[in-house]
Amino acid sequence: MGIMASLDPSSGYSFGILDNTKKEPLEPISPTDSDLEKKTPISITQILSSTEKSDLGDVSDKHRFWFQRSKGDNSNVIATQPSVFDDPDLAEEYRPRPDWENLHRFDPSARWTWGEENKVVRKIDLRITLLACVMLMALELDRSNIQQANADNFLNDLHLTRDDYNLGNTINRLCYLLAEVPAQIMAKWLGADRWVPIQMTSWSAVALCQFWLSNRTSFLCTRALLGLLSGGFTPTMILYLSYYFKHHELSIRLGFWYAASSFADILAGFFAFGILHLRGVGGHAGWRWLFLIEGLLTLTLGLLAFILMPPSPTQTANWSRGKKGWFTEREEIIMVNRIIREDPSKGTMHNRQPLTFQLIWQSFKDYDIWPLYIIGLLFLIPNTTISQYFTLLLKDFGFSTFNTILLSIPYNAMGAVTRVALVYGAEAFESLAYMGILAQLWMLPMLLYMNAVDFSQANKWVAWTVLTLMLSFPNPHALHAGWNSRNSNSVRTRTIAAALYNMSSQTSQIIGSNIYHDSDAPRYVVGNRTLLILVCTNIVVYALTKLYYVIQNRRRDMKWQAMTEDQRVDYAKSLSLTGDTQPKEEGWELEPVLDLHESDDEMSPNRPTVQRPVDGRPHQPLLQDERRRLSTTGFGHGDAEDRPMLHHSRRPTIRSPEYSAEQATRRKYMIASGFLLLSLASFVVQTETAVYIQHELHWDKPYCMLYLTHGSWSLLWPVQLLILRIQKRKLSWEAFWRRHVYLIRTTAQMVESRDLHLTSRDSHRSPIPYMLRTTAFVTVALTIAGGSWYVAVNLTTASDLTAIYNCSAFFAYAFSIPLLKDKLRFDKVFSVVVAIVGVLVVAYGDRSDSKPTPDGTVGKGKHEAENRLLGNIIIGIGSVLYGLYEVLYKRFACPPEGTSAGRSMIFANTFGSLIGSFTLLVLWIPLPILHMLGWEEFRVPTGEAAWMLLISVAANATFSGCFLVLISLTSPVLSSVAALLTIFLVAIVDWLRTGQPLSAASIIGGLLIIVAFFLLSWSTYREMNEEKRKSLEAEEMESESDD
Structure with a gap:
């Protein structure tokens, strides 16, 4: 695979992928590929120069930190960003499909100010983001309260071993994993607003039924059902949130969204501290009341989700949300057009349109997202192992049941802070891979300590400190989810890629559930050594992922630069409307020169956006390059993708030294x-x-070895x-x-x-x-x-x-x-x-x-x-x-x-x-x-x-x-x-x-x-x-x- 610029490579902007394996014209086959065709790169320079819209927003605003002022701080400044819809010749090509649910608010001529847009975003946060956070907290309560139950002799009451506990967690994650893609297909068919409440009420019913657990079989069955019924919730919610937010906005929201799970764990600790005191009431153990009460709470939230979760930005009106809905007509116009101008692919599928097997297979074959799946498979294993054994380890160190519950709160609070800080750091410094490495380096000193000493004999407060610091690590899960979403430029790819990534992360938790074994207790020498090796491996995987995209971009760079501006335009026009048809002209695939270009541009697919190209945040999918000035979220989309692909060319500006x-x-x-x-x-x-x-072999010849080693150069x-x-x-x-x-x-x-x-x-x-x-x-x-x-x-x-x-x-x-x-x-x-x-x-x-x-x-x-x-x-x-x-x-x-x-x-x-x-x-x-x-x-x-x-x-x-x-x-x-x-x-x-x-x-x-x-x-x-x-x-x- 080669790469081709979705912007002019000489400008240092991001690029997409092209096929360079054969001497034939360039052909995009990246994650941005349509379901049925290839897209043509169109120059945004031509759009801007031809339309000369003076009423568009300034694209040169650079605002990297929340405490910095930017041009967008002036509420009267136009916020509408340049788009493909500003070119009359291309606007019709990218027009949303006729049955798109928001089509009646689509207006390419609409203009609005930053004051209006910021007000709408705050309103979306209050109505949608907050609701999404509450629903994730419900999932976390029912999924992780087994850890608090462990502090109340849950395993002993059911005559379970720690290996049984591992098996239960493994079955839960495995079922969760198997349900991911089917759940995503159901969500795309029924709509997230229907499917998510169905999921919530279903798993809540099973969760409260854990009150009646009696043996190993019932424990394993409920673990399996919880996994099956909650599978697909996370990618469905990520897809749902992408209907409302731009790409850089989504990353920040996902950071807070995932932090809500830590907040849920904090609440779970307080809930458990009170509920577990009910041990003996009605002759039942405290952990049984814990499952029942928290299950009833989440069941209530699931029922409320049926009436509070709107289908789309323009479908918020009903009897419970008000006859006029949550947003005014003006606000809906702003919501719809700011999103569709950034990424026209969001208008290519209806929110209740099912996915076909062909679309799923096309999404799966997008191997340029596979490095993210590999990261998802490995990055969370060390944290998962320690978190699932945290309460058991504290009990082993002699902490009482209720002290164990309270001592689990600090790491959840710190983890929420570090998780959000990591997301802000990634957006500020525009480097996702390096933030992932930082998260792994956080865990390294604690694992080195756990391996260097007999941890089972350590002072219990020292042990608690080490474990708390370990679990407070800045979890990059939100970064990965946003990274994956940015990389998926079509609704169908975003749907499947989110599920596949989440499947990989669930697999990592399955692996993490089986690192510690009874035979390795109490010091867990083999287990801790395995975790240390995995942390070091993760650092290398992040580095290799970045290197992969660097190499891909270098190859792409050369192909795009070898073409003249006229050739680029001709090439854009030459691609037909079907994926297998070649461009009309041949011979543009120039013989690549010696690859000496030291590009460290990180991979971005063939999906340029025309939203605030220079707003200083990493809008790009895949590895975001520091200080890259244009967004490259693109216009690949679903089964209606019979249109050319937009490419930005270099704007007429001069780079500073x-x-x-x-x-x-x-x-x-x-x-x-x-x-x-x-x-x-x-x-x-x-x-x-x-x-x-x-x-060992007794071949002790120092000078001869020196001669051979230096001679090998x-x-x-x-x-x-x-x-x-x-x-x-x-x-x-x-x-x-x-x-x-x-x-x-x-x-x-x-x-x-x-x-x-x-x-x-x-x-x-x-x-x-x-x-x-x-x-x-x-x-x-x-x-x-x-x-x-x-x-x-x-x-x-x-x-x-x-x-x-x-x-x-x-x-x-x-x-x-x-x-x-x-x-x-x-x-x-x-x-x-x-x-x-x-x-x-x-x-x-x-x-x-x-x-x-x-x-x-x-x-x-x-x-x-x-x-x-x-x-x-x-x-x-x-x-x-x-x-x-x-x-x-x-x-x-x-x-x-x-x-x-x-x-x-x-x-x-x-x-x-x-x-x-x-x-x-x-x-x-x-x-x-x-x-x-x-x-x-x-x-x-x-x-x-x-x-x-x-x-x-x-x-x-x-x-x-x-x-x-x-x-x-x-x-x-x-x-x-x-x-x-x-x-x-x-x-x-x-x-x-x-x-x-x-x-x-x-x-x-x-x-x-x-x-x-x-x-x-x-x-x-x-x-x-x-x-x-x-x-x-x-x-x-x-x-x-x-x-």
Whole structure:
């Protein structure tokens, strides 16, 4: 799959997906595909220029925080946003279907002010959002009151085990999951206003019947019925709310909506505290009264929903809601037109129109939403496990029944606050993936603690604090739901995608219900370790999801930019009204060029909106890019989608240097982040295999291993060439090779001249002598630095070895000041000091006398060191040389600032191959010398040692290649501190592999290193952004002077 811009890529706006697998005209097949056809991208620039509507709202308003003033704060300013309906030629194409329930209020000529729109939104919140929150609270009360029942000896009264409890939760979630899609189909057929009240009254009846539970069978049956009857409620309500709100408004409302479930849990705690005191009344247990009373309460709410829930914005009048309804005619016009102008797809299906199997299958095949399903499958597992066992764990720690109930309130209150804060943060900073990572990082320290100590023996108040903080995490469920809704540009896709996402999240809760087992009690060693692994996995999944959309957008970017404006317009007109018919003209699929575009634009489908294109909030579906200026919610829709697709083109504005600089820096940082993750993973593999080879297989040849690992770098360029060739497989080998050699040659000339703009003299001078000298120089420095480790490992202690060698981060910064002209900045110095303190804590905080060092060798204990002073001097020299090597590489072997990230990556791997080749051709000389002197006998590895060595060498080559790219894209200081993260990662992997828990020193030191890395990352980011901005301003001034 490729991508195509739904806006002009050169403007930095969002894009949609196109098929580029065959040499045929571009063809949108993203989530925005219609049910029966493909849509044509139409330029909004043409719409705006042709209509020249002066009575439309300003699209350049940027309002990121609720406390900031914006142009929209003036209540008399026109709020009506540009739309496809402003073009007379296109308005009829996008007109809502004839039986759309709101058609009588549809008026493309309607205009209204911000004061009017804000008043309507507040009224919708009061009437619709509040009602939706109350209905979700009813679901949460009946779904989760079993946790309060556990505090009243529920399991013992029914003679159930904890495994039975897990089974009941699993059955409940499984039935809930199976009911999702059928419930959505019923809701779309009957209408949400009918189906939701039916659901509420049905599950409430079952919930109150739990009063009469008698055994394991009745418990499992009621759990199953509750799941079946409540399944599909969440996606149905999300679809229902989308009828009333714009995309960015929906995310905020969903945040409060999901927070209502936490509020329900708080109320449930208070209810349970009072109701459970009824234990013994009528000879019944307190938990039986809990089920009965709360079931009757939610049944009442379900009956009220029949009369309070309107079918649509224009159908609020009835005997209970008033003959005139909740809204005036003017308010209904505003409600309908502000929504349909943002997303015409909302007018393509009636609110009681059933879905066909074909439409469901088309929605399911939209694989670009699958990353969200994967996230939904994994992100909630750790929280689910702890929350379902919270009351049981507190009972195990000796808390009384009623104290347990009260102690469950704080985490629900904190969770509601953090959940809403996360939604606001995502809207303010316009990054959904990073907010998801933040939520997982929240849980990481608590899980590390639960794994590092015997949690079952901890002080009960310490345990409660840890569990409360764990469950207070900012749940990103609302973000995901809004993310999914934005990505679904048609009503049928939104309907099915919401169900599929909710099914994945329910599956995660099924998995979470089966992490803890009776056989693992009371410490739950295996369970807690599993949760920690899952949190780390989730962080990687979020990062890979973002990376997936980055790559998709880069491919799309190139295709759209390869077309002229006329070709884009012709292409838009050429698509016929059926999905299988090709455009009339051929040959627009240009041969893609080498993918060097460092785009970090996050995926947005082929669904541009014409609502407030520049209002600064993330209207875009999928991964929203920070500070992107136009919304891209689109116009895909249901079975009436026989119309072209709208595309925004670049508006006639000029970007500021600040904006361009920030975009360029972010792109570079995103690519660097990907290489950082790959380098960390490969280093862990290298370390673990090195330990196994030396201490399990007894192949202890330090210099030979150093020679092989550094020599393996020679494979970097061939592997890179293969990947590039696969990408450019349509290009002839001759043309591909010529372009590749030209790129490497010109980059080498830039490196030698330290200038992006080559003079005639520079371009004719061969860079080969310079590169050979630099390769020899850098390789010798690297080899001596690396060799010092192996010399000192048998002389000094493991603690000294770890602490001194990793001070190379400090020396890298020290050398970068004179050699790279870096400024002495307090924030950088502070970050490096914090990192080194973290290393010292890891090195000297552990009481064990002899322990593995971070790169896999085992240092001596303090009583075993042969010559500690000499060893420390040697490793100190190695530390200085390693810091110097990093700076020398940046100074003499990296392209100058301003070089594209793609070019920098290609050259970094090429230079890494030169280092590897020099190592293989020259540095073999010490091998026979060491063998003859008897210091290291040369022996070819065989059997398992050979295979493990091959894996270790390949992992080192991967790590080194990524590390060189990281230095090239960022700075030696940041790269050096980033490398320190491997200390903590290796410790975690060792603990998972051996079962020996992490020491407190390892945890504290590792967290200090992580904090230092993020502080330094932010400092480096700001510095790079400032340098890029100054560079762009200088170029701008130079261009103006030339004119």
